[in-house]
Structure formats: structure tokens, C-alpha cells
Amino acid sequence: MNWLPPNGALHGFAFDHLLRWNLAIVFWLFIAAQALLLVALFRRKSAASPQRPIRPHSPAARVFHFLPLAAITALYVWMVFTSHKLWAARREAANNPQAVQVEVTGVQFDWYFRYPGDDGIYGTLRPDLVNAPAGNPLGLDPNDPHSRDDIVSAILVLPVGRPVDLRLRTQDVIHGLFIPGMRLKEDAIPGMLGHLQFTPTVPGDYAILCSQVCGLGHSRMQARLRVVSEADYERWLAARERAALAARGDTQ
Amino acid sequence: MTTPPQTAASPGFFRRRIFTTDHRALAVLYLLLGLAAVIAGTLLSLVIRIHRVWPTLAFPLYGVLKPEDYLALVTMHGTLMVFFVLTVVPQAAFPNLVLPAQVGAERMAFPRLNAAAFWITLASLLVLLAAFFVPQGAPISGWTSYPPLSAFAAAGPGQGAGMDLWLASIALFCIASLAASANFLVTIVARRTHGMTWTRLPLTVWSWLVSSALTVIAFSVLLAAAAMLLADRHFGTSFFLPAGEVINGIRQHDPAAPGSPMLWLHLFWFFGHPEVYISILPGMGLASSLLANFTRRPVLGYRGMVAATLLIGVFGLGVWGHHMFVSGMNPYAGTAFGLTTIAIAVPSSAEVLTWLGMLFRGRMRLTTPMLFTLGFISFFIAGGLTGPVLAQPALDAYLHNTFFVVAHFHLVMAMAGVFSLFAGIYYWYPLLTGRLMNETLGKLHFWISLIAAYGTFFPMHFAGLAGEPRHYAQLAGPAESFASLIPVEKGITFAALTLAAAQFIFLFNIVRSSRRGILAGENPWAATTLEWSPIGHPITEGGPYVYGPDAGPNADFLPQWQSAASDISHIGPPGWEAAAKPE
Numbered sequence: 113m114n115w116l117p118p119n120g121a122l123h124g125f126a127f128d129h130l131l132r133w134n135l136a137i138v139f140w141l142f143i144a145a146q147a148l149l150l151v152a153l154f155r156r157k158s159a160a161s162p163q164r165p166i167r168p169h170s171p172a173a174r175v176f177h178f179l180p181l182a183a184i185t186a187l188y189v190w191m192v193f194t195s196h197k198l199w200a201a202r203r204e205a206a207n208n209p210q211a212v213q214v215e216v217t218g219v220q221f222d223w224y225f226r227y228p229g230d231d232g233i234y235g236t237l238r239p240d241l242v243n244a245p246a247g248n249p250l251g252l253d254p255n256d257p258h259s260r261d262d263i264v265s266a267i268l269v270l271p272v273g274r275p276v277d278l279r280l281r282t283q284d285v286i287h288g289l290f291i292p293g294m295r296l297k298e299d300a301i302p303g304m305l306g307h308l309q310f311t312p313t314v315p316g317d318y319a320i321l322c323s324q325v326c327g328l329g330h331s332r333m334q335a336r337l338r339v340v341s342e343a344d345y346e347r348w349l350a351a352r353e354r355a356a357l358a359a360r361g362d363t364q
Numbered sequence: 365m366t367t368p369p370q371t372a373a374s375p376g377f378f379r380r381r382i383f384t385t386d387h388r389a390l391a392v393l394y395l396l397l398g399l400a401a402v403i404a405g406t407l408l409s410l411v412i413r414i415h416r417v418w419p420t421l422a423f424p425l426y427g428v429l430k431p432e433d434y435l436a437l438v439t440m441h442g443t444l445m446v447f448f449v450l451t452v453v454p455q456a457a458f459p460n461l462v463l464p465a466q467v468g469a470e471r472m473a474f475p476r477l478n479a480a481a482f483w484i485t486l487a488s489l490l491v492l493l494a495a496f497f498v499p500q501g502a503p504i505s506g507w508t509s510y511p512p513l514s515a516f517a518a519a520g521p522g523q524g525a526g527m528d529l530w531l532a533s534i535a536l537f538c539i540a541s542l543a544a545s546a547n548f549l550v551t552i553v554a555r556r557t558h559g560m561t562w563t564r565l566p567l568t569v570w571s572w573l574v575s576s577a578l579t580v581i582a583f584s585v586l587l588a589a590a591a592m593l594l595a596d597r598h599f600g601t602s603f604f605l606p607a608g609e610v611i612n613g614i615r616q617h618d619p620a621a622p623g624s625p626m627l628w629l630h631l632f633w634f635f636g637h638p639e640v641y642i643s644i645l646p647g648m649g650l651a652s653s654l655l656a657n658f659t660r661r662p663v664l665g666y667r668g669m670v671a672a673t674l675l676i677g678v679f680g681l682g683v684w685g686h687h688m689f690v691s692g693m694n695p696y697a698g699t700a701f702g703l704t705t706i707a708i709a710v711p712s713s714a715e716v717l718t719w720l721g722m723l724f725r726g727r728m729r730l731t732t733p734m735l736f737t738l739g740f741i742s743f744f745i746a747g748g749l750t751g752p753v754l755a756q757p758a759l760d761a762y763l764h765n766t767f768f769v770v771a772h773f774h775l776v777m778a779m780a781g782v783f784s785l786f787a788g789i790y791y792w793y794p795l796l797t798g799r800l801m802n803e804t805l806g807k808l809h810f811w812i813s814l815i816a817a818y819g820t821f822f823p824m825h826f827a828g829l830a831g832e833p834r835h836y837a838q839l840a841g842p843a844e845s846f847a848s849l850i851p852v853e854k855g856i857t858f859a860a861l862t863l864a865a866a867q868f869i870f871l872f873n874i875v876r877s878s879r880r881g882i883l884a885g886e887n888p889w890a891a892t893t894l895e896w897s898p899i900g901h902p903i904t905e906g907g908p909y910v911y912g913p914d915a916g917p918n919a920d921f922l923p924q925w926q927s928a929a930s931d932i933s934h935i936g937p938p939g940w941e942a943a944a945k946p947e
Contacts, residue, residue, distance in 0.1 A: 127758065131762070134759060138753060142745065146746075148723070152738075155724070155728075177721070180717050181710070184710075184717070185713075187752075188710065191706065191755075198758040199761075203695035203757075220520075239608040240615050242610045242615070243613070280692075284512065284519065285511075285519055286512070290833060292762070292831030297764055298692065299691045301625055301626060301692050302512055302624075323833045325504075325506045328430070328504060330836065330837075331838050331840070
């Protein structure tokens, strides 16, 4: 039953619990139904005697025919209600301005992670400035003051225990951001900005995958999420901030 | 019943069998087309399976697969199987074979339109296969062809000429399906024989009524979507294209009026989900009919089954958004589509429970068509049970596009679908050849296929739970946890090869039985529906499933072409009972 990768997110415990319950129920229903089919196969021999007439059923007895369907329907209703609680908590909440803000951009076949920097505001991106070989894979506009302190990283580093708001975008085709260890998945659709909120709770390294076929490099469109302590996060961010400012200072 | 003996005056082979408006002959042509497609689609899937476990293996005459080759194989495998096997056979070959007879019609309402549909389908298949032979080869964007990957030739190999051919093929297929389904609808509504009231229609006909209506609605939308995408690619429109596209580092022109890929997702899945019911509803109707026949008991709750079929058809038009839970669609829309999807599970469950109930009402005759019907039910349950799991947006937000979903639809759509096609072919084979297929070979085919199919698709659930995404040419990179899946993958490949090999038994049986099978006689399964009637197009006085005590004091069944008053005795070929006994 432990096929799921280790969970590292706050909502992951509720997710894993719900998924395990669902899988256990449908697994035993599957076994019961297949057993019924096998019983029917073998019963055939003992029932090979002349056929019994069909007994007419009273209206009251007919109600019992609908009991299995009623039970299954009740199960479906339970599924709807329990999982909607989780879905509503995950997706129907407003964006949290206190959360760590990171923008994720999918590009054939890389993930880029942009931190807004000290000013807390993402600088303007211009598609005509995109030039990965020249070190500007996202097309940051150097004339926008908000751009100067933006950090663009190939690895997603997050502090443990703080809520995170990922802003999701793509430059070319549809990509699917998938972090199995964080129980997270959302497509990046061209022309749209998506949002994903979660809280990493377990430090460590997690795989980031692309879950929507995006071209010939789809299977190698992978990156890493590194969840670290708050202090390590601040140190990493400060170092990247200095490097970004230095690089832009040199080129301007 | 059997084809009339050829006399000197009868038209030649080509006029009778190929360039014909005779629906039986068209059914054979459709079956051959489906056979060609399923052979091609299966071979592609075997290359996929082999590549997944031995990625560096050089294939004879080709060499090592490139990542784009892998994606082209996946795309073409899905397209061939969904359209040219799981739509063509249950929704074109089978209705041509028996639909007019089952409603007591001499011929189809629009025989020429019906024949044209076949030729357009064939053209569509040839256009699709041509994509392998153009520069850069077949498209790589999967059978769902999401733009902008499918909109720009620069987005990947195969997205140029290959993608154009794919879209042209799909457009042709839509036209053919619309023509064929319009013909079936009118035939059912207007061509029923005297006495064939709605409540006397076999459940197969009810299924074709609903699936044909779904085809008319869903394929119209897909046709429009394909035309719009072709226009985006070549005529400067921007239905699906947003502003600010940078493909391969190259800035694309901003459209004057930006569109959105979300529109394609909605249009495609508005087609794509009903398509699942188009391909499986005929199998569900056939399962009910065969269970009645092989247990010698009426279908339980005929009106309830009709209602369930109609409900599945109506609900089926309102669930498409469950393919888009993680697409960035409004989360409230996700909640709504989750609800409609759970709702459609109720009539589906009602049908399954009815079938299970029918198994325990009479004495079961374990013929090969009956075994494949049981296999259909087994897979329908196995794949169907994960439906309500995936219908929950919160759970799908992890499972979407993983192998868990691959397992789900290969069990509920592909394996259940194909097993019902086998049931239909074993059952109706005598209509075409006058002979029964060999039972021993049939049972061998069934048991090997059943076990190998479970061996192929059941373990995919575990790969999906581990988070393995679809469309990955190789399991490499930071997700090193996938390394532990390699033994599972090898087992899947081994089972898939076994599954494919078992189909040689079926092909051998088809060929051998056409000459050496037991002569079927007039009504080999002692069936009640009109395709087995020895008289041309009879009038009908009773329901479709009068089996058991209802048939009268001296009879075990009452065919629809006989009235209750006449005395009937058991009709069947000599030795049929022996042939139907278990091994």
C-alpha cells in the first residue's frame, strides 16, 4: 500500500488518508465483485438441475433489490462530501499575501523559479526579450526597477513550515507542474496565470516533474524542490540576491 | 442468414462485397478495417512497452527509438485504438451487421449514406497512417492534441505535416461518424417492423440509439474544433492561441484577438468524454442481451436498463470537465463536474448490479461469448471502480495524467470494450459464415487474454500511485524513486506481449472455423432477437427477452418472430450442448 512517495506537505496527510480510504474501499468492492463472478461460474455446475421457476416478488420484496444500489450511492455521496472538504480548503481559498511568493515558468523543457526579491514585486516580463543563451530565459525587462532584484533559479528552494503561493505560467505550450512529494499538480496554460498554495513541512529534496506532454523533451523536464530551514532559506535567498544584483549591475 | 449461393446471374465479387450498399457486406468491410487498425495499434503498443523497459534496444530496420518517436507511437496508438477500433467496431461494424435485422428492417434508412460513411472512414485511416511517412513523421502531442503544442510546427517534430494529416484524418472521421450515426438513428426511429414498439427493442438497439445521438452531438463539436485548429495553423485565426508565445526561443506573432488553449480543452473533452460512452454503450447492451440468452432468463428490469442507458447518455454530455480538474479551471467548476461525474456512476452501477443479479437467476451456459461477456463485466467493474476515485478533484489533483489514469481507462474502456467486441464476434460469427467458432480455442483465447490483460493493466495502478506520469519515454532524472518501478514495468511488458500473442489463437480460430466450424443451423444460440429470424423481415408480437417459464409451457424461449400461440421446440444444431460444456 506504500506506493506513494513520502509526503512533505501539510495537506498531504489529509490527502493520503483520504486516498487510502478510497483505495481500500474500491479494492474490497473489486474483490467482492470478482468473487461473485467466480461463484457464479462454479455455482453453474450445482445448479445444472432443471431450472427453478422464477418466484414472483411482492412489491415489498422488490425494495430489497434496490438496497445494493442505495448502498453504493451512499458511498458515492460520502466520497463527494469528504473530498470536497479537502478540495475547498486547497483551492477555494483566497490567495494568501503573507505566503512565500514564487513564480514558476514552464519552458520546453525546463522549469524556472522566480523570486520577487527584496521589493516583493515581480518585474515586468517581455516576450521579445526572451534570450536563454544570454542569461535572460524569462525576458525580464531591465528598464523596470522591479526587475533588478528578481531572482531566477533553476531549483525551487523553500523554507519549511511557511505557506507558499506558487504563481504558475508558461512561455510556450501547456506544461503540468507536478510535485509528487507535495501532492501538488496544476497545469500552466499559455495566456493564463495559475496559483497553487501549500505548506512544506518536511525538509528534504523532492522531484518536480512535467505531467502534461509538452514535446520531445517532456520526460526530462524535471527539476528539484529543496525544502530547508528558515535560516538556510534566508541565507540562500540573500546569496542569490547579491548575485542577481551584481550580474545586472555589471551589464547595465 | 447465410449468404445466398452465388449464381451465374448474381453480380460479381466486387459488386457484392466491396462496392455495395448492403449493410452486411459493409459490416465485414468495417470489421476488416477495425482488424487492420487493431493490429497496427497493438504493434505500436508493443514497441512502446519494449522501449520502456529496454530503452537502448535497437529495433530491426529502425534502430534505437528517439524520444519523439516514442511520443509519436503513443499518439498514433491512442488515435488508432480510440477511433478506428473502439468506435468503428461497436458503433459501425456491429450496427451494420445486426441493427436493421434487430428492428426488423429490410435495409438501412440511407444505404448510400451508410456506404459513403465506410469509404470516408477508410480514407480517414489512410490519411492518419500517412502521417508516419511525411518528413518528421507522426505528431507527438498525444491523442488529445492540446494546443499550442499542436498549433505550431516549431513546437516539435511531427507537429508540421504530421499534425496536419492527423487533423485532416480526424475531420474525415467525424464526417463519416456523423453520416453513419444519422443513418442508424433514422433506421431505428423510422424503419422498425410492424409490432416493434419501443419497449420491444433489444437493449443493443437502445444502446445504439443513445450512442448514435451522442455521436451526432459530440463528433459535430470535434469536427468544428479540428477545423478551428487547422484555421489557427494556416489561416491566421487565433481561436486557441494566446498572446506572448515564445516557441523554441523564437517570438511568435501576437494574434490580433488572442484566444485560449482552454477553449480546445473544453471542445475536445466535450467530444472526448461522450466518446467513452459511444464505444462502451453498445457493449453494455450486448452484455445484457447475452446474459439473458446464456442464463435463459429475461433481462432483469428491462425498463430500468433502458432508463439507465438513457441517463448515461444524458449525463455523459455533462461530465467533460473532469478531464480538466488541474487545468486551471475555476475550482467551483471542478466541484460541479465532480458531482456530475459521481452522478453518472449511479446508473452505471445500476447496470452492473443488474448483470450480477442476472448471473444468479438461471442456469448459466458457459459458451465462449458468455465467457467474454463475463470478462467484459469483470473489466468494467475493475476499471469502473476507480472512476469515482478519479471523479474527486482533490484526489485527481495527484492522480491526473499518471499511470493510475492509464490503468483506469485501459480497463474500463479498452479491455471491457475489446472483450465485448470479442463476445459480439464469437456470438454473431454464424450470421456471416453459417458456422460456429471453435469453443476450445475460444476458451483458451479467453483465459489467456483475461489473465494477461489484468497482468498488463492492473500493476499500472501502482506506478500511478508512485507518481509516474504518462508520456514519459524514459524513467530517468531527479525522480529516482521510479527506479523501483522497473520490475513492475518489466512484468507489464511481459504480460502485454502474452496478451498480444494470445490473439493469434483468435485469428486462427476465425480463419479455421470459416471452413471447418460446426454448422450453426438457423438459430444456434436459441436466441430471441430478430437477427436470428429465418424469415426475412417478420412482424413482432413480443418482447426481446422472453426466456424461461414466460415462454410458455413447452418452450424455453419465445423468439420475437413467433407468436406466443405457436408451438416451438428447442432449436439448435446437433452437438451444440456438448460444445458449450466446460472443458
